Amino acid sequence: MYTNKLNYKSYLLLCFLIFVSQQKVNSQIVIGTPNLGFTQACANADFNTYSTTFVFSPENGLSASNQFSIELSDANGDFSNETTLYTSNAGTITTSPATINFSLPTTTAGENYKIRIKSSAPMATSSSSNSFAAYYKIQDAPFTINNLVSTGVYCLGGSYLLSIDNPGSGNNNSPLNYSQLTFKWYKETGPTTSIFVSNGASLSVNQEGTYFVETNYGTCTSNSFSNRVTVSSVASGETDAGIASSLGNQFCPDQGATTLSTIQGNSYQWYKDGESISGATNQMYDTIESGTYAVQVDLGSCFASGAIAIMSELFESTINVDETNSIEEDESLLVLISSTANNPEFEWYLDTVLIPDATEDNFEATAYGNYKVVVTETMGCLGSREFSFEITKPYDPFPEVENIPNLISPNGDSINDTWMLPAKYVTGTDTHIVIMSNRGEIVLQTTNYLNNWPENDLNLTSINQVFYYIITTSDNEIKKGSITLIK
Structure with missing residues (x-):
């Protein structure tokens, strides 16, 4: 009876030991050193994917909630402030060996980084990998000094x-x-x-x-x-100073101004075609104009100078009419544009309104008004040139006037600007004309009046000025009166 009880107790003890042993197996795993899929990691915006492979054992030691993570050391291989590069979803990695992809932070820069693998359930940490160089090349293009x-x-x-x-x-x-x-x-x-x-x-x-x-x-x-x-x-005297043009020696003006730069010095003076440029006293000078530019740089006990020829490749263009033109009502004016533009386009405007169907390099104008033509180069250097011109009625200095005017407004608007007399008093009629100020000073005296008084600026103010006239014809007919000038 006693022997049976002893055997039963021994059996229970054996079951307990087996259970405890199984629990220990299920509560810990071993993770091998991660094997790197690269020798150095040189990442940039276009490529930033790397891999590592590791083993772990036993596979059945993982909990269903387990997550594997990759940790990155600092540039000296220290994990005191590690960075987590990757964490798997719970229960997704269950077989060994396993391969995981990861990316580097943009701040990565050093020669002795390491990684290690961690599990969460049960918690375990691998030994660190071999050291490797790692850099994220956040700027990977040529630059200037x-x-x-x-x-x-x-x-x-x-x-x-x-x-x-x-x-x-x-x-x-x-x-x-x-x-x-x-x-x-x-x-x-x-x-x-x-x-x-x-x-x-x-x-x-x-x-x-x-x-x-x-x-x-x-x-x-x-x-x-x-x-x-x-x-x-x-040692002393003068040496060469270099000049660089940001847009090159030949550039398209639609790119904006090119920046001319020279060597560093104490002070600077820029020149264009041999003439000094007022105010151009900095290390850089912006221009859109073609020409030969030079600079003199004061270096202290010596100085340097340099020169560069640049060309703005905007096309040349000319127009065959003056800024102001006059035609009779039944006449027309043929306007021609000559241009070196590549594949040019033409737009013609009358009083700011686009003229439909006027798309050639010539236009026959018949209407009075203000014209504009825009020439645009559509191939090569993109750019435009504008020409403006005006067509008016012919000016008649001796229009038909019935009476002697006593009010004029010489303000430059071409309306009632001068004292216009009837034809029997103007040039060719031997009429003597005298105009005096209100103080009796003679301001005009002629026998050849051209309807052109006042020709000079009379310093008009907000107060109207009054002048007096005496007209004496060849047969001694006399006319007297006043002329009021208003602005």
Whole structure:
């Protein structure tokens, strides 16, 4: 009886031990070191997908709620402030080995990153992966330094400052727009070789040579590099200063003004076709005009000058009529446009209204008014030129006038601007005319009146002025009266 009880207790103890052992198996797993699917991670906006493969055991040790995650160390391989790159959905990874894809944060930059794998149910952490270089190339395009001027000059014993342009001219994609980036300056030692000089966004140069800078993406190759600048020194006197045009030596005016830039100095003076440009005393000068531009740069104990010829490629065009033209009512005026524009289009306007069907380089105008023609180049350099002209009735200096006027308004509107007399008193009639001010001063005395008084500015004010006239004909007929001038 006693033996049976003992056997029963031993059986219960064995079942308990088996149960506890099974629970321990189900409550822990082992995750192997993650295997990288790459040697270095050089990400950018177009590519940022990487993979890692890992094993874990036992597979049946995972809870149905388990999630695997990938953690990224800092650039020194430290997981004190790890970054979670990926977390799987609950229960989606159940077989070993497993492969997971992930992406890098845009702030990634360093040579010694590591990753590790974690599980949530049960909780387990793998050992860290091998170190790898990782950079997110947030700026991966060429950029400019020295305002794209290819030379720099300093006086002997001084220095020249090279700096990354921000923003620079044109479409320069300055890496200074991204605060997390760092930079490395180099000096060329041969056609394809160079040596590292310094870090930073600028470089003070006191040795002659050709310099450039690259965005620091470590061992990752990139397109984030600058133009080359050749720096030289001068002991005294004058040396050459480079000039760069942001739109090139030939440019289309529809692009806007081109920016001319020169080397850095203490002061500047720009010239166009040999003449100094008033107020053009900065390192840069904007222009839309063709010509030969020069600059003189004061470097302190020495100075430099340079020149550049630029051409704005807007087409040439001319019109065959004057700004003001007159025709009789039954006449017409043939207007012709000559142009070097590529595939030109023509628009004609009368008093700001588009004239339908007038689309050629000529137009026969018959109506009085203000005309405008717009010539547009539609191929190559896109741009337009405008010409304006006016067609009026012929001016008659001796119109039919019945009476001697006593009121005129010389305000330039071509209406009642001068004192118009009847034909029997004007030139050719030997009529003596005298006009006096209200103080008795003679302002006009003639026997050849041309209906043109007043010819000069009489300093009209808001107060009307009064003048007096005496008209004496050849047969001694006399007419007297007053003339009031109003604005």
